[in-house]
Amino acid sequence: MTFTLATWNINSIRLREGLVHRLMREEQPDILCLQECKAPVDRMPLEGFRALGYRHVIARGQKGYNGVAILSKLPLREVGAYDFASLGHARHVAGQLENGITIHNFYVPAGGDIPDREANEKFGQKLDYVAAMRDWAHAERPRKSILVGDLNIAPREDDVWSHRQLLKIVSHTPIEVEHLGQAMEAGGWVDITRKDIPQGLLYSWWSYRSPDWDRADKGRRLDHVWATADIAAAGHGSRILRAARGWEQPSDHAPVLASFDL
Template identity: 45%
Template structure:
């Protein structure tokens, strides 16, 4: 089972890149964030033509939006929620069968939080902290036995998830309050699959700013995108991959796709 997560930064704009990614990676399920398309305009026919007839989506005009497309049958879960009393299309949950069991897949797009890491003067940052607190409390009580959580969580929690730990401690996405809150969410019952494969002392990024034209040379990246699994799925964990080369494609997203591969027949 190959699951990709990608902040595509406009689905309709980057449909050609999605097609290229499918040819490159051949995933079973793709979770997209920042689709930026209202539901009536979702390009369902185009997605089906790419070989993904099973589709779930929540979208809005110009902002946010999440979708999950699959080669295999999926069922939209009643665990899909709106957070912080806002219908801003940041979460979608589906069910699928894996290794003879029902597995829940959560696709998240966490608020970015603006530029100023002070909730007293920046309502976007306050929203982000409230969002993290609410999802953490919810998962404490509602985490399913077999669960996967993926998405753009807009936080790089570890020292080597950013190009400079010291310089980014006061920059939104790597401040202590954010990293602590994300860790608390992870510890509701998940394992960080990316760091299960790649040691925590190795640099690992999934996002490079548009502001830096020579992004690859400077390599000032952050790991804002995540793949989490419950311990029940750890025996099936095969590999994780970051498709860094996609950042060099024409008109790319500032995020790159990340792959979680689970093997239904693990050697235990």
């Protein structure tokens, strides 16, 4: 089975329903994982997605914030929706394809603006969430699995526009990078995007605060596609659809895509 998977923090599935339709029509991924849907499941515009061929849906939602969904042309069944760090947030859902491949869709907390858990509760929640991902991977040792989503951490120096200037900025601080590395190691995860594109600056997020985002290009790679080592060699064709950041009323994230031969 060959399929293409896309992950995208849509920043409101209802507000940007039309952009989701555009991605489906123009890129036609077999599976689309969305984060920050900002709606209960019964308020997500799923009928329009089903009309475009995405008949299989697994989702968790909340009113006004969080929320994750897997929209698929391929049959899949729900196999989990974990409340990591017991935050009570809709930040994870997992589905399994008929060939046994499990897809985990994550939305890691952003962490606020101050990189100090004593001064900023949200930063502590973020670290606790990623630590819980690590502990889960240690306990379950995932196999034949793909992990995608907005992990809200840019781990490598070339995943941000300025490593030096962002060392004290939430999303690229050493403690966040360390936590994410531990979670990756615990699950034996391979960064498929960087396997395919090993060198060079690479971003999937540009702040709304920069109206001239494209020219300034002060981005970060916050959105990821990982796979367990047993299937990582099957991943290929990784790319970031940068153009989507320039669509009308865009999300501040761009879709990240990869294909798998499994």
